[in-house]
Amino acid sequence: MSRSVSIGPVTRIEGHLRIDTRIENNRIAEAWSMGEMFRGFETLLVDRDPLDAPVITQRICGVCSVSHAIASCKAVEAAIGLKAPRNGRYLRSLTLGANYLQSHILNFYHLSALDFVRVEELLDYRGKDPVLRGLKIWASQEISSGRILPIAPFLPKLPADYVDNNNWNLGALSHYLEALEIRQETHEMTSLFGGKMPHTASLVPGGVTCGVDPAVVESFRTRLRRVRRFIELTYIPDVIAAARLYPQYAQGGQGVQRYLSYGGFEEDNGDWLPAGTVIEDRFEPLDTAAIKEDLTASRFRQTIAKHPREGVTVPEEDKKGAYSWLKAPRYKGLSMEVGPLARIMVAATANSAGVGDALQAFLREANLPASVLPSVLGRHAARALEALLLSQQMETWLDALKPEEASLAPYQTRPNGYGEGLTEAPRGALGHWITIRNDKIERYQCVAPSTWNFSPRDQHQQPGPVEAALTGIEVNENYQGIEAARTVRSFDPCIACAVH
């Protein structure tokens, strides 16, 4: 007996995603990841001034704008022969780091946690926490008012096996609200060096325009410590609690278990996070020449799979066999998982940046085996651990800033060039590729983290990483897709980035 369940739209993510599944014997037998929006950023960049690129590409995504700015600046710099000075590189890392914290906290508390929380428990709250009491009164008024959709946006939800655990359910709701304020604070940090958020002003080819003002540096540091405290005392314990309360999600949804990272956060002695891949549990150095985008199941005019340097974007909505607006990037022909788990796996396997030791310590303290990592809650744990390590490392970057030195290189350019700009966005490996001819952009291509993770099938019918992670997941016949939704959100989808 086979039946189909469609989750469209998948909400509490960035963008327009639909997941279709075919279920056999109460397991997902096949899944299709469908990107439901296309805008054409790559096409509207053509014939523009190369300096427009970071401004425009940031607007691919309101959650990940800093990452696009940095990838774009690096691509333009590589093409025109410009290099950001040391201060500029550290300011970029701090701006990007602050936006990681923003994105990771948002993903866990505001996008994912409601999948694991029994919201109705609020109505029976008898304790003294003024935040929860206020929320309870609001919820009761919502119900008694007789309005349609009471307690929205927290209800209605999909039916599921929400645990009966007062501490967890009420704690998570209280932390949801607290995390709203903390997330806001991370954006204030990003804005201190970036100019404003979403969509920064100060990140330009050659460095960062704002310079190093010691008062601003300390303002950033004060906020960073507050955020770090939240990560250590609230975020990490909540993720560990979820893994204990929902053990079935600490083992399902392993996915392809092949990981890719471009590395990033440049320090004086190289990148803090290493570039590379893990394939069959072995670390290999990164070779970007091995990246090709396959268009077989994508709504674009069919060509052979091409490297982004030669990539083209011609929409063809009704192409036969196509079911998604995403392209399908492959590395040496393989689908690869990207994101915090991939970065942690690559760094730990390469034994760099002390990440392996930090990971072992984290697992020991949480009393969890390493086998939980490739799973739904393992991805959340990797994200939380990364937030913790980053919030610690960012202090050293603040210390590295030198107020007396420039943050921006004197501008110089050349009329023709090609550049590859790689960085790690909160959600994973992000690359921009630019070709400049006669001072104008001739070709521009982006491959974003969610393009990798949510890619559709390719010419060999190889499913994308999320399609693979969904396959085999056990589902309850009375539910309407909660198991798939939980799995999908562990990858932190950003479909505006994925399609652009």
Add this chain to the structure above:
Amino acid sequence: MKITRRAFLKDASLLIAWLGLPQTLTPSFAKALEELAGGQAPLLWLQGQSCSGCSVSLLNSTDPGPADLLTRYLSLYFHQTISAATGKSAYQSVDKAIAKGGYILAIEGAVPLTIKGACRFADEDFADLLYRAAAKAYAVVSIGTCAAFGGILSAPPNLTGATSVAKALQKGNINVPVINLPGCPAHPAWMIGSLAHVLKIGIPELDKQGRPMKFYSQNLHEQCPYFSQYQKKNFAKALGDEGCLFKMGCQGVVTQADCSMRGWNGGTNWCIRARSNCIGCARPQFANDRNFPFFRLNEKDLQA
């Protein structure tokens, strides 16, 4: 912390001060907030071709903060980034809201009319959902430059036919008041201030482009702290330099927005204070002309 009449009065007084309105309006504003909280004037928020940047910006609101915003100020029927509802429960929520009608419809993102399938919600093209939802709305608020004017997405070659909400509604013969809140993203104060105004006092005073005068009547350059540098002809010779950025291509001179007075992210910073150009992100023509770059560094005779 019971939500009392007194609490509403306090919130209302804050909003009034912040909108620059006379304090005598406080009682009527308090009533508006009560109606909001009571679900009598709810908000339905839908995303077209968007980047979610305006949604994230909404959560950056400082006065009121985001938690109060969700549970006290806004009665959200549905929001794609925030709602617990997903899949079937999501489109059922939207259908329920539309059946009831009478909400303020907030639209983030542009509307693709050439390739209608370039933005979909459940089994429906976004343009059709917009028409269905707008027909039952009390008013439509176009949030951000994409929804207000088409924005970056409507720049050539505009393969999807990305169109502003107002133009799309015109083509669909749907007659409903539309308020434009451009900005890439829109500032949280512009969003909340305008929504509160629509709710109580009614549609705010709008300019010819459909923008609330309160937030968009000022020329950014004339309010800029570097305006005196401009008058003294003290121009920055590079990005990051002191002095007015006019010769770097700063578009403050042609941009109507109050950023220079208000700042961004709780006042922590804004583009020009960070020593980069205003890129005119709130302009109706934002990013539309590829021969009008955001920076003039590649002009040969720049320093002449």
